[in-house]
Amino acid sequence: MVDFVFFLKNVLVVSLAMNLCLIWRLSHHNEENIAFSWGNLQQKLNNFNTAGKNNTRGEEVDVAQVSKRTIEVLKTTSSAATNDPDGGESNLVINLDHGDPTMYENYWKQKGEETTVVTSSWQHISYFSDVKNVCWFLEPGLVRAVTRLHKVVGNAVTEGRHIVVGTGSSQLYQAALYALSPPDSLGPMNVVSAAPFYSSYPLMTDYLKSGLHKWAGDAYEFNKNEPYIELVTSPNNPDGVTRQDVVKGNNGILVYDLAYYWPQYTPIILPADYDIMLFTVSKSTGHAGTRIGWALVKDREIAKKMTTFIEINTIGVSKDSQIRAAKILQTVSDSCENANQKEPESFFDYSYKFMDERWKKIREAVNKTELFSLPDFSHETCSFSGRTFGQLPAFAWLKCEGEVDDCESFLRRHKIYTRGGKHFGASKKYVRISMLSRDSEFEILIKRLPAIIIS
């Protein structure tokens, strides 16, 4: 009998050891498989510290990039291996490097069938949506939804504009560069944006070593007497600041990236009224997976050339996603017009309160320590909501105060993955932290930040 118990104990020990090995192996296997994801972008951006540099391809795995799946595996592993009172939370890696906008998911879960899209297999078969439109692959329903929402919110002029739809606003950015760069000029067109600038601009401009356009760096430092395209991102990614153009030369063409010019992120002051304006559902309603963006373009020829780019690049844009985006945008407009009547709160009420609460929490967390600081924003009155408030950006532009020179590496040692200032043409003392994650990650962030000490 004792022998049998002894035998059983041995088997149990072997089995437990095997479990630990397997869990370890599993977590490393997953890490190896997924570490590259999304992060090639970041890895490549390491090559862009100097404006105009052309080495745009770095394919090595960036171990900084660990996704949610790894987090879950690590959590399982650490919970199993330790008796950590917080359930292993302190061992969790939280990845706030990218801006995956999952934070409005709960809002959409509350919505009923009026937001559901039903598509039969015979629908939307053709390449064409509306052959009378400059943008022939643009669904008429999306035109109506975009036009209505801008009117309801008052954040952009749509009268006298051509709408061009894109597979996200990234494609529209590239379409705008194509449309604005003369095909027959001697050298490529300069593309600039004021630092800190969106970290993907350099990569999207140069990844194909195009002879049409080239990244020329920080707009503040651009002093060539040459034609240029200036990207004006307002509110700005990464720092949330309201922007105007800065070069103010005679040969410039301005492209306004207004992805965040919505009333949950910033007070709406006036309807934007520029020649080329880019928007996306990813950040306005949180539907990144649909990959739908739109451009409002004053000049017909530029709208045509942007359409041509998308025609060559992807022969149009998914009809299914356009139709879904139209439904989502109409629902948002409905929620604004029905607020206080049929519906308890509009989408923008919900999302404003959501962002406001997150910003209060992160400011509280940062105020508890001397190590970090956040930008302050002056208050203005929003013409849409009537509220007076300062920016509530989709990203926190956090500064490491004192002696810490490389804020990204510093936070990484504390298992907070962020995108460092150098990727945005700025100091390494800054990092960009996504404010758009799910609650679980955000709560860990605000618990962990004030607990960090310099060791």
Added chain:
Amino acid sequence: MVDFVFFLKNVLVVSLAMNLCLIWRLSHHNEENIAFSWGNLQQKLNNFNTAGKNNTRGEEVDVAQVSKRTIEVLKTTSSAATNDPDGGESNLVINLDHGDPTMYENYWKQKGEETTVVTSSWQHISYFSDVKNVCWFLEPGLVRAVTRLHKVVGNAVTEGRHIVVGTGSSQLYQAALYALSPPDSLGPMNVVSAAPFYSSYPLMTDYLKSGLHKWAGDAYEFNKNEPYIELVTSPNNPDGVTRQDVVKGNNGILVYDLAYYWPQYTPIILPADYDIMLFTVSKSTGHAGTRIGWALVKDREIAKKMTTFIEINTIGVSKDSQIRAAKILQTVSDSCENANQKEPESFFDYSYKFMDERWKKIREAVNKTELFSLPDFSHETCSFSGRTFGQLPAFAWLKCEGEVDDCESFLRRHKIYTRGGKHFGASKKYVRISMLSRDSEFEILIKRLPAIIIS
């Protein structure tokens, strides 16, 4: 009373005149608005007659391009204006230049609810689909559907392959060029394909004047001792021929475009087993509007680089379309496995019979005249259907026999818009005619072709 009748008559005449004016104005307005559509592609291709030429941008309106909407307007106009016994059909312009695959619409209309996709507003919000996959934005459901369909049809090996999803196979073509062109070489990589080649290849290769790759023309004429990428399209667009690589150099990388390697177009002989193979739902099931293509890629690093291209270009691919495409492909697999049991005929039975009938009709029409000829194909037995037949291509590669040197212009004078041989690197005596149009246009084509005489 007579005065009143006279008055009425006058009003009627004025009104009719006004009708005609308005109809004329409407048709011209429409023509002006839409004439460019899709056709910028063709217009630009005029710049590609010589391999390696770099003038890739021609934005002029190509009046050759008139879409269905114009056809309808013209029909209205001509019916109203004449007493033509065929209802004005002889005045109709039919545009068979592009391959809009609307011909299977009736099949899909017969299908019931099992092919309908229902999407709630909270679903597919994230950028990510499966972070464990090399292609992190690829929906697992699409992986299952693609793998199953290739197994059911037996047209491609999927074991040991990475699947990369694209916004149509155009994006995957560009992703493959990016992945296969070394970033640090002294000059751009040569890209070739045997003439007649797909007319969009030159444009997609050169439109951004990339320093990574350049169009180097007809593979039969490529004799440089330099690295190259050879596109092998089989069955070939435009002529339907089964293809192998032709350069057979030591420095070549092959990309197989297998968009038409499906049993309605060609006998399936063996599962294709190449390093890089491109497919698309546009031509396999006719769902061009979903913009979904996929690549089967043997080498993990190449799959990663293709994924990186799509990441930078459009940050992934519409989830909505991926999910819809998965449902459609599963329905096709179901229809094959249930044929003769629950379902009267499989999708490929339906589409084979459809293409077979169209080819019989166009051959009959062409045989009635000495002016034209069509290619002949040897018969082979299809491993999928067991049928023995010759190719039934998605395009007819029509030759003008005798003295007509410019077949495209000749047919245009007879109101049949096609794409001329020069766009495919071939003789102007050839044109490509879409076999994928709706019935109404196809019926006019086969009535009109044998009636044409040289005047």
